[in-house]
Amino acid sequence: MILCDRLTKVYNGIPAVDDLCLEIPAGEVFGLLGPNGAGKSTTILMLVGLIRPTSGACSIGGIEVAAHPIEVKRKIGYMPEDVGFYADRTAAENLDYAARFYGLAEVERKRRVGDLLALVGLDGVGTTVGGYSKGMRQRLGLARALVNDPEVVILDEPTANLDPRGVLDYRRIVRDLAGRGTTVLVSSHILSEVSKVCTSVGILARGRLVASGDREVLSRAAMQDRVTIDVETGNPMPRFASPEILSAEFSQDACSARIVAESDISTLIAKTLYTEGILLRRLAVEKPDMEDILLSYYTEGTA
Amino acid sequence: MTRTALRIIAGKEFSDHLRSRRFHLLFAILAVVAAVGMITGAVQYTKDLSDYNAVQMIAEGEDDPTLAGNLAGLMRPSILSAYSQMGMLMAGIGVVLGIAMGFDLVTREKESKSLKSLLAYPVFRDEVINGKALGGVGAIALAMGAVLVVSVAVMALFGIVPDLDEFVRILVFGTASFLLVFTFFALALLMSTVSKDSGNALLYSLIVMIVLSSFVPIFAYTPVYSAVFGDPPAQPGTTTYSYQQGSSAYMVTTTKVGVRASGDAIDPEALAEYERASREYTNQKRTITDIVTLVSPTGNYQTILGAASQPAGDNTPGLGSLLGALAYNLIALLAMPAAFFGLAWVRFMREDIR
Known part of the structure; x- marks a missing residue:
């Protein structure tokens, strides 16, 4: 659904996005992660047709953005990081204004605006947007991104200003979208948010995609095919015989061990201990959390 | 779809202007100025017309044919003089309205x-x-149209009905007023596209406005002109004495008295040379003045206003001649907003969105 083919954007001789190749299948909830200045927002701006690539191309639904921006804009819903509205108008008026650009009839606009305001919990708020909190604006931004019932939703830092209730609503909305087959691209630096709603992630560093795939693939890659297993037993444990084991460190009483293996051999260890009649007190496989994964890729990408 | 998007944006902008408090305030001032100016003008016109009629009656009974001819040849007062007064006020407020919008x-x-x-x-x-x-043009047109309607309504209240020639001149005045406001609106729009924030945009607009309305016309003032391009040629056989009567920052009032140096006859060749140089100087000054006027939107507006509000009489040019004489000013008043808008358009198209 979303395709970036050697996408490059250079500002004053410095590449903000550098030869980016990315493919997001339809129905995927894709998280675009990266530190500040990694090129996430620039990539998104090229995807929504606000800036033209220096070279390369991107397309949405098979339509090249730079060549046919209007057609692409009709298919997508976009919420920028710094979401802005007309402060002297109400939420309904702001949404209605946005809906008019998609050729919706007045009756349809009214219905859609009412539904969306209810969806983001802003129904019944009659004040102008100038009096809204940042969180309320963020909710309204999400509603506006959905005003045309888009095939692709692009959200730039969608939970930056949301309160816990807002975050829960946001997750519910994204899951609903995914359930309906909508492709969602979420750019965020809040890693826990990405890991909670995204089915796959891509990591950008210095304008380059340094890794992409589902969480498991990234975890394995980040661990460079190494898994660390911590074992604690009630009585001394034997030495484990497996070609997968790269190294093993045992305590003096042999009641605790730290084993590094090429893959997760925790089941084999548990079975061995059970067979030997050794009481297992703790068996923990150390998997990196998203933060660790991300940091390892950032380090790799900026090295 | 393309036209739809344009219509949606223009409609919102038009509505925004009409809802804007600053538009309400400036429009109210403009309407009051128009109404008060027209009331004053109508009262003056009624008085002038009464005086004129009295003079005509005297002229009819005058035995001296020269005096009778002079009196009868006086121009009939015109309601357009009221527009001239109103236009001077509008030049100031309209400029502010354009920039504010x-x-x-x-x-x-x-x-x-x-x-x-x-x-x-x-x-x-x-x-x-x-x-x-x-959207802005629509709002300006609405404001200027309303001012024009107010002015005609005030005239109607005083029982003054303009004839066709006067009505067309009123329309010329209205069009010129609209173009003046639009010029400064386009200038402000340009500054809005090149500036990072509204404060700077307003500041730049005011600076350019001052340059165009006050600074550039300085070069047409005689003392400034003389200082830049030199004094007019001196008449042969005379000595010119100049003395300063008064001065301000930009204006120096100087009186020149020519005194014959001797009783000798003036050399005809020197006189011919003086006449040629004098003509050249006058033509050059007129050219510079015309250029300065064309560059200044308010200068153009005042030129058009002066010509359009000239009372109709036997010796005044017809409408066709009037428009012909004002062609350069009208073109300049059209070209300047077009140039400002063109620059704003190019700048906006190249705007870096991040």
Whole structure:
């Protein structure tokens, strides 16, 4: 659904996005992660047709953005990081204004605006947007991104200003979208948010995609095919015989061990201990959390 | 779809202007100025007409044919003189209205972060700037139309009905007023596209306005002109004594007295040379003055206003001649907003959205 083919954007001789190749299948909830200045927002701006690539191309639904921006804009819903509205108008008026650009009839606009305001919990708020909190604006931004019932939703830092209730609503909305087959691209630096709603992630560093795939693939890659297993037993444990084991460190009483293996051999260890009649007190496989994964890729990408 | 987006943006901008408090305030001032100016003008016109009629009656009974001819040849007062007075006031307020309507059109979108969202809708970039300009033009046209209606209504209240020639001249006045406001609206729109925030846009608009309205016309003032391009040639056989009567920052009032140096006859060749140099000097000064006037929107407006409000009489040019004489001023008054808008358009199309 979303395709970036050697996408490059250079500002004053410095590449903000550098030869980016990315493919997001339809129905995927894709998280675009990266530190500040990694090129996430620039990539998104090229995807929504606000800036033209220096070279390369991107397309949405098979339509090249730079060549046919209007057609692409009709298919997508976009919420920028710094979401802005007309402060002297109400939420309904702001949404209605946005809906008019998609050729919706007045009756349809009214219905859609009412539904969306209810969806983001802003129904019944009659004040102008100038009096809204940042969180309320963020909710309204999400509603506006959905005003045309888009095939692709692009959200730039969608939970930056949301309160816990807002975050829960946001997750519910994204899951609903995914359930309906909508492709969602979420750019965020809040890693826990990405890991909670995204089915796959891509990591950008210095304008380059340094890794992409589902969480498991990234975890394995980040661990460079190494898994660390911590074992604690009630009585001394034997030495484990497996070609997968790269190294093993045992305590003096042999009641605790730290084993590094090429893959997760925790089941084999548990079975061995059970067979030997050794009481297992703790068996923990150390998997990196998203933060660790991300940091390892950032380090790799900026090295 | 393209036209739809343009219409949506223009409609919103038009509505924004009409809802804006600053538009309400300036429009109210404009309407009051128009009404008060027209009431004053109508009262003066009624008095002048009464005096004129009295003079005509005297002329009819005058035995001295020369005096009778002079009195009868006096121009009939015209209601257009009221428009002339009103126009002078409008030149100031209209300029402020134009700037007030345009200086934050783009910067406000940048400041409220709504520009990125607006451009992410299925619209072309040029539709955004064109829509903003169209909305502003609509609001200006509405304001100027309303002022014109107010002025005609005041005249009607005083029982004054303009004839066709006067009515067309009133329309010329209205068009020129509209173009003047539009010029400064386009200037402010340009400044709004090049500035990062509304404060700077307003400041730049005011600076350019001052340059065009006050600084550039300085070069047409005689003392400044003389200082820059030299004094007019001296008449042969005379000595010129100049003395300063008064001065201000930009104006120096100087009286020149020519005294014959001797009783000798003036050399005809020197006199011919003087006449040639004098003609050349006058032509050059006229050219410079015309250029200065053309560059200054308020200068053009005042030229058009002066010509359009000239009372109709036997010796005054017809409408066709009037428009012909004002062609350069009208073209300049059209070209300047077009140039400002063109620059704003190009700048906006190249705007870096991040």
